[in-house]
Amino acid sequence: MTKRKRTATASKVLASSSAIAATVVTTGALATRDQALANAKAERSTVVGVLAPQPIVVPAAPRIVYVHRSGLPQSNGRAGTRAPGDAPNNGTAVGPATGQPGGGPAAGKGALTQPPAAGSGTGSGGATNPTNLGRGGNSASPSRTTPTTHPPTTNGGSGGASSTPTTGIHVAPPPITRPAPPPPPPPPPPTTSSGGSAPK
Amino acid sequence: MGSHFWWYLSRASGTVAFGVITSSVAFGLVLSTRLFGRSVAPAWLMEMHKFLGILGIIATGIHMGSLMADNYAPFSLADLLIPFATHWKPGAVAWGVLAFWLLTTIQISSWCMKRMPRAVWHAIHMTSFVLFASAMVHGLLAGTEGKLQVAKIVAIATTMTVLFLGVVRVLAPRRAQRKQTRVAPAAATRQAATPTREAARSR
Numbered sequence: 232m233t234k235r236k237r238t239a240t241a242s243k244v245l246a247s248s249s250a251i252a253a254t255v256v257t258t259g260a261l262a263t264r265d266q267a268l269a270n271a272k273a274e275r276s277t278v279v280g281v282l283a284p285q286p287i288v289v290p291a292a293p294r295i296v297y298v299h300r301s302g303l304p305q306s307n308g309r310a311g312t313r314a315p316g317d318a319p320n321n322g323t324a325v326g327p328a329t330g331q332p333g334g335g336p337a338a339g340k341g342a343l344t345q346p347p348a349a350g351s352g353t354g355s356g357g358a359t360n361p362t363n364l365g366r367g368g369n370s371a372s373p374s375r376t377t378p379t380t381h382p383p384t385t386n387g388g389s390g391g392a393s394s395t396p397t398t399g400i401h402v403a404p405p406p407i408t409r410p411a412p413p414p415p416p417p418p419p420p421p422t423t424s425s426g427g428s429a430p431k
Numbered sequence: 432m433g434s435h436f437w438w439y440l441s442r443a444s445g446t447v448a449f450g451v452i453t454s455s456v457a458f459g460l461v462l463s464t465r466l467f468g469r470s471v472a473p474a475w476l477m478e479m480h481k482f483l484g485i486l487g488i489i490a491t492g493i494h495m496g497s498l499m500a501d502n503y504a505p506f507s508l509a510d511l512l513i514p515f516a517t518h519w520k521p522g523a524v525a526w527g528v529l530a531f532w533l534l535t536t537i538q539i540s541s542w543c544m545k546r547m548p549r550a551v552w553h554a555i556h557m558t559s560f561v562l563f564a565s566a567m568v569h570g571l572l573a574g575t576e577g578k579l580q581v582a583k584i585v586a587i588a589t590t591m592t593v594l595f596l597g598v599v600r601v602l603a604p605r606r607a608q609r610k611q612t613r614v615a616p617a618a619a620t621r622q623a624a625t626p627t628r629e630a631a632r633s634r
Contacts, residue, residue: 239474250451
């Protein structure tokens, strides 16, 4: 066999074995890679799992607490209560105290599909004392179906004063006196001079 | 590997077939352009060019046979031999079918080269560029590895190599011209050295 033929044969053997080796190695590499990808995918699906459904939280309607003059908190949406300034106990009111009805419907902004709840509070009791005004009822509670962004409805207007003069004898209640502002702090004691000592 | 052995084998053999066919095309172009001159024996280049062609057919046969044996993407013989016959990526597979038919035609024409006109053989042999391009497109579109970055790099590198050799092949002087340029000076020298018969008679 000549050198040229030996070289050609060796080259062919080399090419054939290279092709076979490449096929085997590539097959193994593809299988390994696909297996790794499948494992990674399975691991991801195991770790993540199924997301638990999150509860839908609907925030309640804003609850604004108004503080009554008497100091008791009065929540929005309740029926009107009698205002202070009722007839004093030592007086006898003869005529029915017919106070004017409370203010009109609250002009709250409702949702587009749900009109705001109309205020329907009525004043309940004008005081016999014309100086005191009854307080109108608050507007009704906002509808539950209104969106959570429903603004707070405004309160009804204040009740009117009694239109009919009372015939009973009554003593004018003591005027409402606002608590006097706290007295100013006493002036600081005068600084004692370092003069002479007190006489004995 | 398990049940997907044939699927992996088909992918691997397809990749190897593309590499072998590309090498065969490159060897043929190097042979025809005499790019390396006398440093590489033309006979060895010719032997390797022919052998790699046969090896490419064998690798392609393994590729198609394993596709038929696999049940992951079942292919019938008609799916592999008729373009657009398959339902699995018919366009991408059609490029492979075209490459297979071109490879077969080129190889058979090379075996029958002495029994056919050289111009016809040469015209058929030139379709090896189309074979290379269609095989590469088939690999990129149908192959699972076609989306990998390394596959794109290999595709670009092989395309540039074959393109460069093709340009050299076109720009290089043809064999007939080379013979003429080689023969003409030698004849002139001979003519100058040996006196013609007429000149001798006149003496």
